[in-house]
Amino acid sequence: MEKNEMWEHILGHEAQKAFLKNYLQAQERPHALLFCGAEGLGKRELAFAFAKALLCASHTGVDNCESCRLMNIEAQDCSHPDFLLVKREFNTEKNRYEDITVDQVRALISKTAFAPVMGATKVCIIDDVDCMRAEAANSMLKLVEEPPEGWVLLLIATSVNRLLPTILSRVVQLRFAPVALPLVEQKLVEQGIAPEQAAVLARLAEGSIGQALKLYEGDKQNGVAYNVLEYRKQAWAFLEALPLNMPLNYLAGRSWLDGKLQRAEAQLLVQLWQLLIRDLLLCKLQLYDRIYNIDLTDALRAQCRGWQVAGLKKALTATGEAYLALGQFVGVKVALEALALKIDEAYKE
Missing domain, CATH: 1.20.272 (Zinc Finger, Delta Prime; domain 3)
Structure with missing residues (x-):
């Protein structure tokens, strides 16, 4: 694996990977990207890998620098001081995930007063941004319209129809389509699933490796x-x-x-x-x-x-x-x- 191929383990989406690779080298960059597509296609995994590359000293995400060590995605330990994550919270009493609240967005906005600590960039992932309460979405609009210097917002959504048009107009969309069935089948076989079962699972999951594994496991x-x-x-x-x-x-x-x-x-x-x-x-x-x-x-x-x-x-x-x-x-x-x-x-x- 080459040093700038930190996300080649993610199945498919070559056009999106090429865009993100160019983004890392560009002088002028859009401040907000929207990773959108059906569940299980790899958009979330790619967003985290990209965040790691943005914060990496060499912008590769694979050179084992201090930033890379602090962005240990595999261990789900992202303790980098310039990385922020906003996501839905699990309600144990109701046994379900709640929508992102306005308090979560306000807490994020309050951190815009602080400059990056380790480099020139601060990265914020807002996961399931399409599952955000109306008041929270309106509050986040200001952040998308007037981002702080050095901030990059990575939004992840399953349904863009649930996002405010004013937010959509201020982000660059990366749309994720189903992965080619032979690639999904190959990945499932690599996971130890019999080829004849992999062929069926790939089709039932409509080209989503994540959904196929969920159906199997x-x-x-x-x-x-x-x-x-x-x-x-x-x-x-x-x-x-x-x-x-x-x-x-x-x-x-x-x-x-x-x-x-x-x-x-x-x-x-x-x-x-x-x-x-x-x-x-x-x-x-x-x-x-x-x-x-x-x-x-x-x-x-x-x-x-x-x-x-x-x-x-x-x-x-x-x-x-x-x-x-x-x-x-x-x-x-x-x-x-x-x-x-x-x-x-x-x-x-």
């Missing part, structure tokens, strides 16, 4: 362990059982209705139904090259014969409604049971 951050391929077996078994002669009797024996599923697991099951039904619709339309569950191609082609296009579209709508319902804290068992009955009804139309 579970949501470790929130303490939920699952393997998506095991859940997919259950989702597919239900679709193969259609039409149900005695729906309530059939559902009474399903493990996913025994009340033990956590909400995140239930949402995953609904997503898998949605993707499988989507693939059935694509097979019905003979668009075989666009399906996600490529290892089930033959089974999908056989199963789609019993469906009508209108029924598949109705079932897809039902899965979307069920996912939203689970996000609004409708009971897990109620939501899944209602969805299963709707899918069965759609099949019988």
Whole structure:
């Protein structure tokens, strides 16, 4: 690895890497960059690597200088005096992450009175900037409009639609698209995942290495362990059982209705139904090259014969409604049971 290739371990996004490399050498630089794109694409990892390079004495991020040692990203120990991080705080009582508050932004603004300590640059990462309360966003606008001398703001967002237009107009956007599927597959195989499973996971995750690993290993951050391929077996078994002669009797024996599923697991099951039904619709339309569950191609082609296009579209709508319902804290068992009955009804139309 060359000295200026400190982020080559991050998958894809060559255009974004080239821009950031040029930024490090430029005389005049934009003071605020927005890293935006779907979850799990590597934008957050690249933003931290770039922050390390900005603070590094040689602007490489790999020369083991004092700044690099203080920006120990691998150990999540970023104690550099010229590095600031604003992020959502976890509420243990509500078991969820809260939006960034105006007090957090005001605390950040209060630090603008202090000049950089170790060099000429002070770097601030604002993570999940699209999850910021309205008052906080308005307060941050002044910081983006009139940044202190030597400051660089790195904003990270999943949805730019949630950001104020006035903020968007004052930042340079780096948009992150899905990574090419072969690259994701290769990375998953390097992680010890079987090639045939890696091919499916890459497609289910839509080119997101982070999402693919989450599907395989579970949501470790929130303490939920699952393997998506095991859940997919259950989702597919239900679709193969259609039409149900005695729906309530059939559902009474399903493990996913025994009340033990956590909400995140239930949402995953609904997503898998949605993707499988989507693939059935694509097979019905003979668009075989666009399906996600490529290892089930033959089974999908056989199963789609019993469906009508209108029924598949109705079932897809039902899965979307069920996912939203689970996000609004409708009971897990109620939501899944209602969805299963709707899918069965759609099949019988």
